[in-house]
Amino acid sequence: MQFSSVLLENAVKEFSSLPGIGKKTALRLVLHLLKQEPNTVQRFSDVIAKMRSEIKFCQRCCNVADGDICSVCANSSRKQDQICVVESIRDVIAIESTQQFNGTYHVLGGVISPLDGIGPGQLQIESLLTRIQKEKTEEIIFALNATIQGDTTIYYIQKKLQGLPLRITTIARGISFGGELEYADEMTLGRSLQNRLPIENYMVKN
Amino acid sequence: MQFSSVLLENAVKEFSSLPGIGKKTALRLVLHLLKQEPNTVQRFSDVIAKMRSEIKFCQRCCNVADGDICSVCANSSRKQDQICVVESIRDVIAIESTQQFNGTYHVLGGVISPLDGIGPGQLQIESLLTRIQKEKTEEIIFALNATIQGDTTIYYIQKKLQGLPLRITTIARGISFGGELEYADEMTLGRSLQNRLPIENYMVKN
Numbered sequence: 001m002q003f004s005s006v007l008l009e010n011a012v013k014e015f016s017s018l019p020g021i022g023k024k025t026a027l028r029l030v031l032h033l034l035k036q037e038p039n040t041v042q043r044f045s046d047v048i049a050k051m052r053s054e055i056k057f058c059q060r061c062c063n064v065a066d067g068d069i070c071s072v073c074a075n076s077s078r079k080q081d082q083i084c085v086v087e088s089i090r091d092v093i094a095i096e097s098t099q100q101f102n103g104t105y106h107v108l109g110g111v112i113s114p115l116d117g118i119g120p121g122q123l124q125i126e127s128l129l130t131r132i133q134k135e136k137t138e139e140i141i142f143a144l145n146a147t148i149q150g151d152t153t154i155y156y157i158q159k160k161l162q163g164l165p166l167r168i169t170t171i172a173r174g175i176s177f178g179g180e181l182e183y184a185d186e187m188t189l190g191r192s193l194q195n196r197l198p199i200e201n202y203m204v205k206n
Numbered sequence: 207m208q209f210s211s212v213l214l215e216n217a218v219k220e221f222s223s224l225p226g227i228g229k230k231t232a233l234r235l236v237l238h239l240l241k242q243e244p245n246t247v248q249r250f251s252d253v254i255a256k257m258r259s260e261i262k263f264c265q266r267c268c269n270v271a272d273g274d275i276c277s278v279c280a281n282s283s284r285k286q287d288q289i290c291v292v293e294s295i296r297d298v299i300a301i302e303s304t305q306q307f308n309g310t311y312h313v314l315g316g317v318i319s320p321l322d323g324i325g326p327g328q329l330q331i332e333s334l335l336t337r338i339q340k341e342k343t344e345e346i347i348f349a350l351n352a353t354i355q356g357d358t359t360i361y362y363i364q365k366k367l368q369g370l371p372l373r374i375t376t377i378a379r380g381i382s383f384g385g386e387l388e389y390a391d392e393m394t395l396g397r398s399l400q401n402r403l404p405i406e407n408y409m410v411k412n
Contacts, residue, residue, distance in 0.1 A: 001303050002303050004270060010257065017250075029224050034257070042255055044220045046238065048253075051214060053247070053248070054213055065210065096207075
């Protein structure tokens with residue numbers, strides 16, 4: 001692409017460095033901003049810079065936080081002795097959006113994946129174990145993606161927790177709500193048969 | 207979506223105000239920036255703010271410019287008496303990218319569209335007419351989108367130019383290069399039959 005302005009070209013270059021944004025989309029976004037009021041664009045720019053420079057990670061659960069402790073950990077009406085173990089901040093947002101969970105989180109920052117060179121040492125596993133022992137946690141809920149890496153991570157942490165007096169669970173796997181049996185993969189359908197529920201449990205839940 | 211950080215939430219809100227960016231994509235972009243070095247994000251933010259505050263519009267052709275005159279108008283090796291009339295800056299970039307045009311531009315900033323309340327007065331038509339008379343332009347090339355609004359605009363300007371000693375042309379309409387006849391719409395195919403070329407012209411051009 002040939003631009004007749006270096007300022008425009010640089011802005012397009014910055015936008016197209018973002019994931020999933022190509023040159024054409026970047027140009028569309030820049031031309032959109034060019035049409036906005038200068039103070040609107042200044043606010044856009046300030047908010048992004050401020051987000052990166054001022055955001056912190058919760059010292060207890062590694063979630064994003066505006067201070068030293070995130071709003072979930074600081075909220076005394078939540079069950080502080082229940083920890084939901086997730087891979088990333090994105091998963092915290094997904095679970096919070098269901099409004100069905102009233103405990104706290106622990107963000108691992110990834111899952112064990114030897115092929116990508118990620119071992120337990122690079123994840124927030126040590127801090128999780130220390131936290132569980134210190135806080136006398138009652139329940140650990142694993143909410144990791146249902147992949148081999150996710151399962152490996154659950155297995156690894158669960159081994160480390162053996163002997164501690166706590167309940168360890170994982171979120172249910174099965175056919176999605178509204179999903180059709182014939183389109184479900186064999187693994188999911190097979191497991192959901194194995195882990196079938198007494199009908200009373202099902203009725204209570206729905 | 208429930209965020210546990212106001213800084214994060216504000217950044218997502220700003221990104222999702224851009225066209226074609228929903229909340230989920232905005233979150234993906236923000237989490238990507240959160241993983242980058244602080245100075246990378248600061249540069250991103252600065253470049254965007256600088257683009258909006260410092261960019262100017264060429265006093266001659268209304269194209270984007272870093273100074274009072276754009277780089278196309280300032281380039282003496284280009285044919286300054288040939289004006290290509292386009293709708294927007296995006297079209298200038300598209301034509302420049304072909305590297306097939308060596309004249310100058312005039313950016314109208316839209317096309318005449320009574321339904322959207324856009325009349326000739328809101329477009330850079332007056333400045334085009336003044337420029338043509340002042341500069342003794344030799345050729346006007348209309349490169350507007352092939353829509354009713356585009357054609358109306360061509361008709362309007364062309365009427366105003368009657369009597370002036372200049373060549374008025376429009377870019378060719380026809381079947382796209384590599385396009386298949388059976389998928390072309392009737393209008394395009396019909397017009398491309400009407401405006402058929404002597405075979406010698408075609409051979410020279412390819």
